[in-house]
Amino acid sequence: MRQIEAKDIIQAVKEMCIEATHFLTKDMVCAMNDACEKECSPVGKQVLEQLQDNLKIAAEEMIPICQDTGMAVVFVELGQEVSIVGGNLEDAIQEGIRQGYQEGYLRMSVVKDPFIRENTKDNSPGVIHYEVLPGKDLKLTLAPKGFGSENMSKIFMLKPSDGIEGAKAAILSAVKDAGPNACPPMVVGVGIGGTFEKCALLSKKALLRSVNEHSNLKHIEELEVELLDAINRTGIGPGGLGGVVTALAIHIETYPTHIAGLPVAVNICCHVNRHASRIL
Amino acid sequence: MIYHLQIPVSDKELAKLEAGDTIYLSGVIYSARDAAHKRMYENLEKNLPLPISVDQIFLYYMGPSPARENKVIGSAGPTTSSRMDKYTPALLDLGVKGMIGKGKRSLDVKEAMKRNNAVYMAAVGGAGALLSKAIISSEVVAYEDLGAEAIRKLEVKDFPVIVVIDCKGNDLYEQAIAEYNKE
Structure with missing residues (x-):
């Protein structure tokens, strides 16, 4: 041992x-830079610029x-x-x-x-x-x-007949309900399959994935691409004040499930998608 | 429009503000969030006085992180306003003129805002380090036992906010999202 x-x-x-709590991971920093370039709404841009300044001040002055x-x-x-x-x-x-x-x-x-x-x-x-x-x-x-975004997270116990279209509708409805409350641009973690608690845990784990990485399952990667586009068409934008960057990424994790079930959990995270790892 | 406003703000000036305006606020604001609102509301229910006079004040829904040595305050961004909705109409009826937070408000709050000529503004959620720089003094004035949730008297200078709901009830969240919606 x-x-x-x-x-x-x-x-x-x-x-x-x-x-x-003071430094975002590199992938998140890159995603925030990209968001600044993509955003076309003036107010949205103003919000993203404040967030860039905020990250700089946080790191330099050790303010969370x-x-x-x-x-x-x-x-x-x-x-x-x-x-x-x-x-x-x-x-x-x-x-x-x-x-x-x-x-x-x-x-x-x-x-x-x-x-x-x-x-x-x-x-x-x-x-x-x-x-x-x-x-x-x-x-x-x-x-x-943080709980601004945690409070906007949801779980849906869908039926197998709801299928992929039902899952898309559920995820999109959770994001729209979250809107400005969840401090967009958000990262959306989704768990699909397993049991009630397993899919909730998968949705949280999905937030840990690097924001430039897709699922290695082809049909899930396609779903991620389609849903990110759909989320960014909602118009919610940075700070919920209108714009084209509502989410930086959506990550979907799946697990085998029961013949009678299609659980879908949506764990929403704000733009401060924080994590750190150590291997001992 | 962009305005620089000094608190207290007259009713005439408040009436001019429109959803979407950027404001740089200076003067005194008071931080209060869930637990402080609950206590104030319970006082009102029991006909007891509030720990601070809320007439003409601006409330900031915020609970800061602790200040490091030689800093006024820690990170100090807005929290989600809707959790205060239950308590807000009663405070508006007592004279609160401005609220700073983030996120949607209830219909009851909007009605009370129209009735009392009050404004709801958003600060950028998750920009707590940046916003702390616009706070030049901080003093706990009530409910010290609540820690981060205590009521603080904050002096701010050019504190950046955006008007989300104006005195007429126009809601920027609804207007702006419709403008960029491409579904």
Whole structure:
């Protein structure tokens, strides 16, 4: 067994909290540059230019890109030949979140109980998804999720007879309902198939994909291309103030499903599609 | 049109503003979001006073990230306004003149805006670092226990916003999207 120290996990998670909230990944930066060139609405352009300035200020002055530094979502890919020593994995990740949000001057946005709503004051707990895979590595991906866009996400339990046209209509309706609330230009993550919870998780994972990459399934790639065009024809535009760039990308992940079902989940992310990864 | 406005803004000046205008705001605005709105609303229901006078003020739906040393405030962009819709008509009836946020508003809010000659403006969502530069002072004035959700008195200089819903109820989100819709 390969041993990984819990303290190294804490450190990695802490660093990722700060990195992801201040710096976009290269693919996202490129997508934002492209959006500026493509947008033809004057107000839309004005919004995108402010967002470019914002990214620059965030990086130079270490001010979070967005004040909603999110609820920390962590994807863990644990090699089955790894053993964690000096603490347990879950505690280490939660501690990394606490330290990252405190030391990084990030906003504490988590309440302990959905009804009582008392702030936990350290942004813990995060939401952690585990996968156990062959191998000796531990890969951690941290994706802080803001709730302006999270609140506009939807799940549709479609019928098999609804087919691909039904899925298109559902996805487009979610994007239109989101409109200006979700801080467009958005990145749209879609999960199709599996069960109720599996397709929701796929839609979140879809947001982690590099924005210049398509699905490697031909019919899904075609669907992504068609839907991105349809979304950008809605006219919602940057900030929802009208324009031709409503989404930077749409990523669709699929999974086998039941003979009776066609679940479709749409997880919407704003232009601050944040994530950071580390392999330990 | 582009305007530079000093708060408080007279009714006459507010009436001139149209959906789509760009405004650079200067003066005092107050930040309040979900939890602060809920508490103010509960006070009104119980006939208790509000912690601040809302007459003639501009509200900013915002909860900042913590300020680093030598900074006035952390990242400070708008949050989604519709979550405040339930509480907003009562505050408009008490004299709130401007609201800054992002996203759609309810019909009830629009009606209350027309009735009270108030304006709804959007700041660019996700531009919190940039917008923080237009805030020159920040002081918690109520509900300190709410942390990021406390009510803050903010002095702003040339704070950039776009009029989304004007006093007549015109809605830029509806107009602008129709203009670029190619479905």
